[in-house]
Amino acid sequence: MSHPVDQAKNAEKFVADTVHESHLDKVLWMSRMNRDAAAREVPEWEDLRTLASEIKEHTLSNLADYLTQFEAKAIANGMIVHWARDAHEHNQIVYDILAEQGADTLVKSKSMLTEECELRPFLERRGIRVTETDLGERIQQLDNQPPGHIIGPAIHKTTKDVALLFSQKYGSDPKNEDPAYLAMAMRENTRPDILTAPAGMTGANFVIAETGAIVVATNEGNADLCAHTPPVHICSVGIEKIIPTTESLAVFIRLLTRSAGLGLITQYTSMFRGPRKGATMHVILVDNGRSARLGMKRFWHSLKCIRCSACMNTCPVFRRSGGLSYGSTYMGPIGIIMMPTFEIRKYSELPFSSTLNGSCTNVCPVKIDIHEQIYAWREVMEENDQIQVVKKEAMKVADKVLSHPALYQIATATLSTALEVLPHFAVYNRLNAWGKHRDVPEAARETFHEWYRKHRVETSEVVAS
């Protein structure tokens, strides 16, 4: 049985390293600000969010029909369609395609699904050399780390980190921290692989049932290069990525890049309806727990996710602890509600890595009720006895206090005095996770209830006079 991932403990090192903590916080908050500015420019923004949510809900509630419609169209367009129930089947299909071609190298663009399936180690164990061609993903591959963010896999790294890494791996100047120079170093090193690889691989942002089309969005152009330079294109798709029509695609394209805070649209928003001349194109439709999640009344809405990353960019916990601390393929608020569906025990602690402030829900372009699902997962963990003893005891006390108004008022009224007289060890101990890296703020001299009683009287007097 897997030991639960302790996100808070994993984050300790990152939090202690103030350079990286403040760097990540600053970069992601800038993305959040960019997202807000982009949204304000579109008068129909909220209408688009509503539409996106409704289209996704419609599609997911008719998913089997849309899957078969897509399959029929894709086959008619000349694609070879495969189905995989789980990660192992997916990886085996990819390997079999490569083996049939005698391919020993693969160039690929970023795909969170292939991360989820752990495709790269699977292929590498079988002698296939895999080159990631997305800049951030390549950085993480060279550093033997998984992605720390679904859009910017290496966004937690500073320019100094990348300069040092590339000097070790590519022989570039370790003192040159100019991102343009570093991007060119990566381009020059991966371009030969793109030109000579016998097979290329991409993920998919959307697939369209009506036309059997695959839609891939990148800023780097690497997906188009991986799809079209080699004679074989393999495309992995999670079954929830289906949308009904080209008309509905427009709604999502307008929301996706703006929500990520990356501009108006990705530089390359590409649609593949079939193989290029003289080439073959394989599409692998992957379940890997998605159909089971569809049956979870409280949690199926997470399948609406379009992987924009807005929820993690706005999340105060994510911004200050880094994506790697979640120990999971998907991280941040969306990761918290998706990962327990893969393995409940392993990810049982993740729902507690949230302040439940609701900001994630407010920025979600497809209106997933993320913070409410996080709360619901906490309840599930409680029901399934998946909560650590310390956390459980603290929750029992909170439950008792919060459900009895008189007790709550006594507790809050005495807090100020208690914090003043209690010794340090009594306030800062392992029962108080909040106080681990922060000073407990000075308690207000007056509780809200005390303030309210006083002002209520004053207001009543004013009204009476």
Place this chain on the structure above:
Amino acid sequence: MNSTQALLRNTILESVRANQPAASPMPAISHFSTNQPADLVATFSKSLARMAGVVVDEDVPDLDAFVRRQFPEAKVICSAVPECEGTIKPASLKNWSEASTIDVCVLRSPMGVAETGSVLLSDIELQVHTIGFLAHDLVVLLDPKQIVSNIHDAYEHPYFKLRPYSLLMTGPSGSGDISGIVVHPAQAAKTLTVVFLPSPKGGQRTG
């Protein structure tokens, strides 16, 4: 499909059917026409500039001379348009990776999108798809009359339902993966220059 694949397919579909929630309706999708910009050309130019593309709105009587002037170091100029001679044509490329030898590629787009500054390209214009990605610099001709307002209107173009490959290209290749600082290029073209030039087909939507 072999029997194993059929089994996997049916297992997944059965599981989906058993688990999918009660059907909800498909909403009607508005094109939000009332929010459209008054000046499509100006909006297109502004949007493309935000995405690091360059718009040339001056008269370009000699496209070959223009390309030589803009890219004086260029040796291999691949032209996929009749308005420019260039030094090679896409058809001369023996394999698709050979496009990496191209310095400048000249194409014509049948549609621009004001909202985003995107230009539409497909297998028809590119002929060899990789020329749009492996070439160092791109020059794209666009008839200003073929600019549509927004992405809803753009996806009405018949290419998206008919062509095996189509894309909305918006600016040169870029990445913000290192510290969130956007740089150009990443893996594909270093620059994208859009030249407003009326279409020989008379400015009507093509495709």
